[in-house]
Amino acid sequence: MRLTSVIASLSSGGIGPVCLYAVLGMAKVTDWQLTLLAIHDPVSDEIDPENGIRRVGLGLDSDCARAFIRWLNENPQDVVITSDVSRIESAFRFIPIDTRHIVQIHDSGRRYREVAVRNATWIDGVICVGKHIEAPLRQSLDNVGFKGLLRTIHNGADFPQLSDRKSHAGPLRLLFMGRLEAMKGVFDLVPLLLQLRRFDIPVTLNIVGGENAALRRQFERKGLGDLVIWSGRVPHSRCYEVASASDIFLMTSRKESFGMVTIEAMSMGCVPIAYDVPCGSTEIIEHGKSGLLVPMGNIVGWAERIRELHLERERFAELSAGAIDRARGAFSAEVMVGNMVEFIGGTRIHAEENPSSRHDGLPPASTTAVPTSGYQRLPLGLRDWIRKVVYSIPRLSLWLLNR
Numbered sequence: 189m190r191l192t193s194v195i196a197s198l199s200s201g202g203i204g205p206v207c208l209y210a211v212l213g214m215a216k217v218t219d220w221q222l223t224l225l226a227i228h229d230p231v232s233d234e235i236d237p238e239n240g241i242r243r244v245g246l247g248l249d250s251d252c253a254r255a256f257i258r259w260l261n262e263n264p265q266d267v268v269i270t271s272d273v274s275r276i277e278s279a280f281r282f283i284p285i286d287t288r289h290i291v292q293i294h295d296s297g298r299r300y301r302e303v304a305v306r307n308a309t310w311i312d313g314v315i316c317v318g319k320h321i322e323a324p325l326r327q328s329l330d331n332v333g334f335k336g337l338l339r340t341i342h343n344g345a346d347f348p349q350l351s352d353r354k355s356h357a358g359p360l361r362l363l364f365m366g367r368l369e370a371m372k373g374v375f376d377l378v379p380l381l382l383q384l385r386r387f388d389i390p391v392t393l394n395i396v397g398g399e400n401a402a403l404r405r406q407f408e409r410k411g412l413g414d415l416v417i418w419s420g421r422v423p424h425s426r427c428y429e430v431a432s433a434s435d436i437f438l439m440t441s442r443k444e445s446f447g448m449v450t451i452e453a454m455s456m457g458c459v460p461i462a463y464d465v466p467c468g469s470t471e472i473i474e475h476g477k478s479g480l481l482v483p484m485g486n487i488v489g490w491a492e493r494i495r496e497l498h499l500e501r502e503r504f505a506e507l508s509a510g511a512i513d514r515a516r517g518a519f520s521a522e523v524m525v526g527n528m529v530e531f532i533g534g535t536r537i538h539a540e541e542n543p544s545s546r547h548d549g550l551p552p553a554s555t556t557a558v559p560t561s562g563y564q565r566l567p568l569g570l571r572d573w574i575r576k577v578v579y580s581i582p583r584l585s586l587w588l589l590n591r
Contacts, residue, residue, distance in 0.1 A: 189220045189221070189266045189267065190220070190221045190223075190265045190266045190267070191220050191222055191265065191269070192222075192223040192224075192225050192260075192263075192267075192269070193207045193210065193211050193223070193224050193269045193271070194227065194256075194268060194269065194271065195207050195224070195226055195271050195272070196226070196228055196271075196272060196275070197226050197227070197229050198224070198226050198229055199229065202448055203272050205448075206294070206343050206448060207224065207269075207271055207292075208224060209344065209521050209524070210528055211224050211241055212239060212346070212521070213344075213346070213521045213522065213524065214525055214529060215239040215241055216239075216525075217522075217526070217529065221240075221242075222240070222241050222242065223243075223244060223263075223265075224241060224243050224244070225244045225246065226243075226245045227246050227248050227256065227273055227275060227276060228245075228246070228247070228249065228252075229245035229246070229247065230245050230247050231245055231246065232244065233245075244259075248275070252275040253278040253279035254279070254551055254553060256279050257279050257282050257550050257551065260283065260284065260287070261284070264284065264286075264287070266286075266287065266288065266536070267287065267290065267532055267535075267536065268283060268287055268289050268290070269290045269292055269315075269532075270290075270291055270292065271291075271294060272294055272295070272300065277303060277306075277307070278551040278552070280307045280310045280311065281307070281309075281547050282546060282547055282548070282550060283310070285543065288532075288536050288539050289310065289311045289312050289313075290313040290315060290531075290532070291303060291304050291307070291311050291313070291315070292315040293314065293315070293316050293325070294317050295321075295445045296318065296320060296443060296445045296467065301324065301325045301328065302328075305325070305328045305329060305332055308332045310544050310546050311336055311544055312336045312337070312543075312544050313336045313338070313531065313532075313535035313538075313539075314336065314337070314339075315339060315340075315341050315528070316340045316341075317340070317341070317342060317343050317445055317446040317468070318340060318342070318467070318468045318471055319340045319471060320468070321340070321445065322338060322339070326338055335542040336538065336542065336544065337534060337535050339527075339531050341524060341527045341528055342471065342472075342518070342523075342524065343446045343448055343451075343519065344451075344519050344521040344523050344524030345451055345519065345521055346520075347428070347452075347455045347515070347516055348425075350456070350457075350516075351432050353432065353456075353457045353508065358390070359392050360389070360391045360392075360436060360494065360498050361391075361394065361433065361435045361436070362391050362434070362435070362438055362494075363393075363394050363396070363430065363434035363435075363458060364393065364395050364396065364397070364437075364440070365397055365430065365437070365449050366397050367397055367398070368397055368398050368399065368400035370578075370579035371441065371442055371443075371579045372440060372442075373441050373442055373463075373579070374400060374403055375406070376440045376487060376490075377393065377395075377403070378403070378406045378412065380438075380490055380491060381407075381412045381415055382410060383487055383488055383490075383491035384494060386491075387491055387492075389491070389494060389495050391415065391494070392415055392416075392417060393415055393417065393438075394417045394430065395417065395419065396419045396420070396421075396430055397421065398420060398421055399420065404416075404418070427449070427452055428452060428456055431452060431453040431455075431458040432456040432457065432458070434453070434458045435504070435508075436458065436459050436460075436461060436497065437449075437453035437458045437459065437461070438461060439460055439461065439463070440462075441462075441463070441467075441469070442463070442465075442484075443465060443467045444462075444467045444468045444469050445467070445468050446468035446471075446472075447468040447469050447472055450468070450469060450472050450473070451515045453511075454472075454478065454479065454515035455511075455512060455516050457509070457512050458511065459479055459480070459504060459507045459511055460472075460479035461479060461480045461481075461482065461493055461494070462479065462480075463482060463485075464481035465484050469481070472519065473514075474514060476507075477514070478507065478511045478514035479510075479511055480493045480507070
């Protein structure tokens with residue numbers, strides 16, 4: 189069988205690496221001809237001699253939909269999986285009818301779900317990375333008479349060998365790892381450290397993922413600068429090493445569609461604490477078994493959980509072991525790939541009796557850029573300020589992210 193996973197780019201965001209995990213896993217357990225196709229990456233076409241995976245970069249910036257269909261006509265496929273490729277959405281109705289098309293949705297935002305709804309007539313299956321995405325999408329797809337299959341398949345990772353965690357009697361080593369932006373809740377870190385100082389709990393905080401000047405200034409103004417280690421961006425392979433040398437992973441995001449960084453930290457025994465809202469975190473973390481959940485915006489409650497782990501190191505050890513078991517047992521690449529292979533097979537069979545409707549030919553030529561919202565046309569600095577204000581208000585954040 190010939191299968192192509194289509195992404196925007198392998199180098200931007202977390203979608204590319206997740207899709208690469210999936211393709212690499214499928215190469216291990218199937219004899220399929222597998223291709224990873226990046227729409228916007230520089231032009232390339234090579235086969236990895238280690239696993240036989242074909243990697244293609246189309247180098248496209250304009251007229252992407254027509255170019256993609258031309259590629260598909262020249263390289264016939266049995267199955268195509270598309271992941272957040274808005275620039276080729278107009279091509280969906282022109283994908284050859286003998287090719288089964290599965291849309292994979294990696295984000296909980298309504299505009300991402302609507303891709304599947306708008307194209308329900310022309311697709312054969314939908315994969316969601318979380319049940320909180322699947323639930324509202326299922327209702328919407330039912331409303332438009334979708335004939336294909338829909339399923340949640342959680343992401344997975346190819347974890348490195350587990351290293352022995354050395355006992356650590358010093359300050360609790362807190363870890364934040366991810367994008368340093370307001371939606372990720374990074375500004376909650378300041379009042380959290382202040383509350384821990386009031387509780388007289390010794391901690392350090394390692395921030396991995398880049399730089400945020402406004403956050404750094406807040407730490408300095410509050411006299412917290414000496415507690416914070418700024419590690420900047422580190423290679424993905426080193427993230428596991430960092431997690432292994434940390435005690436508690438702080439998932440402060442207002443809403444996380446899945447949370448690859450959470451399972452990566454957990455796999456090394458770093459205990460996660462996250463907000464208890466419908467999102468990937470609550471599907472990953474079993475409260476009290478493999479991590480802890482706190483109400484959105486409850487900084488005092490968060491600090492109390494950390495104080496408990498500081499005072500009860502046996503409890504911390506139990507949660508650390510539970511985090512390892514949960515991540516490596518439920519969210520391995522092997523589990524993800526097994527579920528995907530099963531779903532792909534089921535979709536092919538189902539589509540024989542419930543074929544989608546598509547058109548022959550090429551999509552209309554496009555010479556204009558993808559339309560942007562009024563918000564996107566605002567100056568970058570103003571957009572950053574709006575995001576910071578909105579995402580600092582928990583209830584407003586939840587309303588906006590669940591629209």
